[in-house]
Amino acid sequence: MCHIVMWDVAGTTPEQRARAIATVQREFEGLRGRIPGMTSLEIGVDTSRISYACDVVLVTQFESVDALEAYATHPAHLEVRDRLEGLRIGRHQVDYPVAQRKAD
Structure with missing residues (x-):
C-alpha cells in the first residue's frame, strides 16, 4: 500500500x-525504522x-x-501528529495499492 499525504504549513x-x-x-x-x-x-x-502546490x-x-491501518494508531506516529499540531494547516491524502511488478 502506498500512503501519500500533502500539507500546507502555517506561517x-x-x-x-x-x-x-x-x-x-x-x-x-x-x-524511519520505527x-x-x-x-x-x-x-x-x-x-x-x-x-x-x-x-x-x-x-x-x-x-x-x-500495516497501513496499524500505522494510523502507532504511538510513534501519534506523537509526531501531536507535536505538529497547528503547524500543518491544509492536508490532502491518497492511499492506493501498489501492483507487484514481475521480474524481467
Missing part, C-alpha cells in the same frame, strides 16, 4: 514557513512555489493494508 513570513517545513520534515524522518510494516518513507519539500509531501509504502 505568515517565509522564515516561519521554512521553520515549520523543516520541523515537519524532521519529525516524519524520525519515524513502524512495523513500513517499507519506505520519503518526505519532499516543494521547490516550485506555484500557487496551488502544497508545501510538503510524505510518500510511504506499507507491506499491507493492515
Whole structure:
C-alpha cells in the first residue's frame, strides 16, 4: 500500500514557513525504522512555489493494508501528529495499492 499525504504549513513570513517545513520534515524522518510494516518513507519539500502546490509531501509504502491501518494508531506516529499540531494547516491524502511488478 502506498500512503501519500500533502500539507500546507502555517506561517505568515517565509522564515516561519521554512521553520515549520523543516520541523515537519524532521519529525516524519524520525519515524524511519520505527513502524512495523513500513517499507519506505520519503518526505519532499516543494521547490516550485506555484500557487496551488502544497508545501510538503510524505510518500510511504506499507507491506499491507493492515500495516497501513496499524500505522494510523502507532504511538510513534501519534506523537509526531501531536507535536505538529497547528503547524500543518491544509492536508490532502491518497492511499492506493501498489501492483507487484514481475521480474524481467
